Amino acid sequence: MYLNLFAETTDPLDMTGSAEFRSLLTSAADLKIPHEPAIRYRSRNIVLRRMRFHFLEWGRPDAPPIVLLHGGHQSAHSWDLVSLHLAQKYRVLALDQRGHGDSEWSRDVTYSNHEMSLDAEAFIQAMRLEKPILIGHSMGGRNAMLLTRRNQALLKALVVVDVGPEVSEKGRAAIAGFVQAAQEFDDLEHFVSAVRKYDPYRPREHIERTVKYNMLERADGKYISKCDSAPRRLGIVRPSGPMENITLEEATDFRLPVLLVRGETSNILEPDAAERFAAAMPGGRLVTVPNCGHNVHGQNTLGFIGVLGDFLASLDR
Template identity: 80%
Template sequence: MYLNIFANGQQPLDMTDTDEFRSLLDSAADLGIPHARDIAYRSCNVVLRQMRFHFLDWGAADAPPIVLLHGGHQSAHSWDLVSLHLAQRYRVLALDQRGHGDSEWARDVAYSNHEMSLDAEAFIDTMGLRRPVLIGHSMGGRNAMLLTRRDPSRLGALVIVDVGPELSDKGRAAIAGFVQVNQEFDDLEHFIRNVRQYDPYRPREHIERTVKYNMLERADGKYVSKCDSNPRRLNIVRGSGLLENVSLDDATRFDLPVLLVRGAKSNILAPEAAERFADALPRGTLVTVPDCGHNVHGQNTKGFISALNGFLETQAGASAA
């Protein structure tokens, strides 16, 4: 049994009259996240590459587009506070990537970054988005980089959140460990305690409000992860080969504006690695957000929004000129 609400067919579902949306507004008020009073917010489904994908569509349909790609073991809802804020000026489309959230699980268990990057490319094309800003966190950031390497011209700008060509093995092992021990529970309180220990930056009440997007209730009454539980999912072990990895040399050909956002206490992207990545980018900017680790936009949402808005305003000014 699902614990959250989402569209169950081809017709978009208006989410603004749900308890979930009211809970989100409570979180925004707690954290001081600015947003408009009236926001369009819809749950939608689309078929891409012979699979059903769920996505959240925020803001006016004719506003400049932004596409969001979440990290591993997360969902499109990990961006909700950011999306709520951005929807004042942009059309924001947050995709549940294959095997995650409310999207379909891959029948062939194909969860490589390459396949996911092709999904994101198909999503942009199918939705008719012209040169969107693409924002990706962690796994989603790797997928975004692979898409960019194939064709930077299809994007207006790129935002990479706490990931890069050079990653910490210790940090990846910590994430893998958390994922592996958080698959099945007798009650949600156990999962909430684990998340609180792993992520001390987020208040307990905000974790409680979002747990519904990470777990579902199985027929036997146990709570299990919504992500495909096949061991090959989530890219816990980094894929090998050119299709799966972007190098610093590749980054020198990213001919578009790129914002690299690092959490000041990240255990995944070391300061020196972030600087090397930013230096390799022809039009790259590095911003380090304080008081957060790897999950920058969830742990210091206001700090992330501040960094992102500064970048987006720069791009809007350049377009106007």
């Protein structure tokens, strides 16, 4: 059983009258996130590459477009506070990537970064977005880099959050360990406690608000991850190689403006790796956000929207 509200058909669902939206506004007030009092916010579905994808749409339809790609074992809702803020000036589209959130699970259990980057490209084209700004965190950042390598003419600018061509294997193992342990719980309090141990930066109240976007209630009353666990159950090895990651040499061909955002205590993107990545890109800019780790926009949302706002303003200039 799903714990959250989302569009069940191709008809958009207005989310602004929901209890979930009121809860989001409470979190925004607690964290002092600037936003307009009235906002356009809808849950939608689209069929891409023979799969159903769910996405969240914020802001005016004629505003400049921003596309958001979430990290692994997260969802489009991980961007909610950021989307609420950006919707003051932009049309924001946060995509639930395949096997995540409220999108369809892959029938052939294909979850490579390459395939996900093709999904994102198809989404931009199907929505007829004119030169969107693409923002991706972690897994979503890797997918965004692959899309940029293949078709950077599609984009106005790129924002990569706490990932790059070189990542820490120790940090990756820590994330994998948490994901492995966060598959099944007797109750939601158990899950909240596990997240608090893994992520001490986020307020407990915010974790409690967002838990519905991460878990499903199974028929036996237990709570399980909303992400497709078939690869783990079937022992499918994560793909690797040139189709799954860009190199520093390839980053030199990124001719569009790129903002690389690193969390100060990130265990994934080491400072020297971030510096090499930013330096390789002709239009690259590196900013480190304090008081956060890998999940920058969720752990220090104000800090993240501050550096993002400066970057977006520079594009207008």
